[in-house]
Amino acid sequence: MSTLLIVALVGALAVVGYVLGVRRAMASADGDLRLLHSLKSYYGQNVALLVLVPSLLVLVIWMTVQPLLIEQSVLGMISNTDVAEGSSRSLMMADVRRVADGLDVAVAQGAMSREAASDVRVDFTNVRERLASVGVAVGSTVTQTTLEAAQKFRALSGTGNMVRGIVVLLIAAAGFGYALKQTDKDFRARNVVERGILVLLIAAASIAVLTTLGIVFSLIFNTIDFFESFPGADFFFGTRWEPSFSGRGGASDLGFLPLIWGTLYISIIALVVAVPLGLFAAIYLSEYASNSVRSIAKPVLEVLAGIPTIVYGLFALLTVGPLLVNIFGADGLLGVNWMSGGTAAMTAGLVMGIMLIPFVSSLSDDIINAVPQAMRDGSYGLGATQSETIRQVILPAALPGIVGAVLLAASRAIGETMIVVLGAGAAASLSLNPLEAMTTVTAKIVSQLTGDGEFNSPETMVAFALGMTLFVITLALNVVALIIVRKYREQYD
Known part of the structure; x- marks a missing residue:
């Protein structure tokens, strides 16, 4: 049946x-x-x-x-x-x-x-x-x-x-x-039904908590299994990532540092692109644009958030990568040999930054609009210009919310996979050169779990250690951000 x-x-x-x-x-x-x-x-x-x-x-x-x-x-x-x-x-x-x-x-x-x-x-x-x-x-x-x-x-x-x-x-x-x-x-049907619905609501609310606990415990147990077969010091402080699926676990170099470096480096490039553009767009839409312009520009800008990441990855592979090679390659416009292939940290970072613009702009726009109009009027009454009001009144008042928008964009960048796979390459590198190929933790999690090794081998179980470590790092960043937001937050009537 x-x-x-x-x-x-x-x-x-x-x-x-x-x-x-x-x-x-x-x-x-x-x-x-x-x-x-x-x-x-x-x-x-x-x-x-x-x-x-x-x-x-x-x-x-x-x-x-x-x-x-x-x-x-x-x-x-x-x-x-x-x-x-x-x-x-x-x-x-x-x-x-x-x-x-x-x-x-x-x-x-x-x-x-x-x-x-x-x-x-x-x-x-x-x-x-x-x-x-x-x-x-x-x-x-x-x-x-x-x-x-x-x-x-x-x-x-x-x-x-x-x-x-x-x-x-x-x-x-x-x-x-x-x-x-x-x-x-x-x-007493009403009493019974309302108690039953209350139990259902509590159960529904508990699903998110239980799911989170399930994810955490599954990562913890599999991470423990990994560290029982691979030294923790070699994982956390290793500078080489060369897994071997030959069945000889000891022959693999599973250093975490090249992966986390690539993750943070590409995310920083993306934020350098997304934060200024997104914040400037939010300021223009909330403070300068007319209602007719805003009604058209904001939905068009938010369309970027609905584009699948695989499309962004293809855009990085087929358009941005070759464009950068034409500029920084041996036969490029600058006449320098700084970039030999289209896959590089810069390629993935630029495209990821474009993807993150609506995350920053949309949230920042809503936060700036939430600043009380009385603060603007008070600033204008003291003789401040519009630009001075934005710099000295509105942005400081909206700072905690803007920090939250940036953190959301950073979390999105850290967890991105497809753009990195297609735009940055698969090489684990500790280089400072943004025009070299790099990879991230999430990309390697995918590659390790889709390999040909046994599921209980260190080369496969390392994916859970990578996921657990990235989870802890992201959690720590969120805690630090929460402390910053609480420190600078102001309450308005």
């Missing part, structure tokens, strides 16, 4: 429960609203909540736990001798899921009978041909063991989905019956 069908049936039962709950409450009061403890809608809402909340909660938990249990059961069928050379159990499990999905497609399209898809004695060559006929490619690493594991995976998934549907519908029906049974004119 599919998840969509289960949700549809539970939703339909909740609608029916709402209607019957209202009717039952009215019937117990002989149709007189004055005899009801609560408004009649609360009785229907009580039935709908008891149908929806327990059943959907069980559905979510089931959908989370079932794949883990099935995967553990299927992995028990795969021994170390069954794992193909150059592969791993995780890769083989991915083949199992792919073949299981292919069997479902083959059965659905009539290319294979249900009996043949479930028969472990079926000819493996015939299965390959049937899967290929429905567009499922089966590589050389897929063996008879993979097929048997896929058949078991498919059987367990089908059974689990059927049992899941029955259990969820039974829970929904039980809630339906219990809610209708307690519905009468004296039932």
Whole structure:
């Protein structure tokens, strides 16, 4: 039973429960609203909540736990001798899921009978041909063991989905019956419904906190695993980044310094571009531009924030990089050989700065407009010009908010990946030359997790150490910024 069908049936039962709950409450009061403890809608809402909340909660938990249990059961069928050379159990499990999905497609399209898809004695060559006929490619690493594991995976998934549907519908029906049974004119439906909604709101508010804790703990545990196999001193103080996916973890140089240097260097270049342009644009739009100009210029400027970062990356690779080479290359306008290729820290920094302009300008514009008009009038009354008022009154008053806008732009720059991958290159360098190729922490996290190494190797687990270190650095910067903002913040009536 599919998840969509289960949700549809539970939703339909909740609608029916709402209607019957209202009717039952009215019937117990002989149709007189004055005899009801609560408004009649609360009785229907009580039935709908008891149908929806327990059943959907069980559905979510089931959908989370079932794949883990099935995967553990299927992995028990795969021994170390069954794992193909150059592969791993995780890769083989991915083949199992792919073949299981292919069997479902083959059965659905009539290319294979249900009996043949479930028969472990079926000819493996015939299965390959049937899967290929429905567009499922089966590589050389897929063996008879993979097929048997896929058949078991498919059987367990089908059974689990059927049992899941029955259990969820039974829970929904039980809630339906219990809610209708307690519905009468004296039932305190409003109190129950409001407490239930309060619990749902608290649960919704807790999701962000729990998600953050989950992210932090997952980073911590995997980072600990990394430092158990790689020296921490070599990671934090190493000046070379040369990972090796040959299986010899000791042969890899996983120094963090070149990556954090590239991250900060490119981010600084981006902020040097974005902060002045964004702040000047905000000052013009809030203080000098007419309403007609502002109504056009601000939306056009904010369009930059909606452009996908991959587009910015292509812009850096195809336009900005060659342009810089034409200026600073050996055959460029300046006649110097400072830049040999289009990928460089300057390329990524310039394009990233353009991307960050709307982050700075839009927030700064709103903050400047929030400065009380009385402060402007007081400055003008003392004889100050408009430019003097902006420099000496408005900008100091808006400083904490502007600092927040700059910090938001800095966080966005530190976490950017695609522009760096396409515009800055992949070389980990400690150079001060902005015209050389560099890379960042986020770019290396992506490259390490998409490599060919085992997931438990230092070369792969280093991605979590990089993420944890970047998380701590960003958190420290935010704390320092918060202290600065609180120190200079002024309260206005």
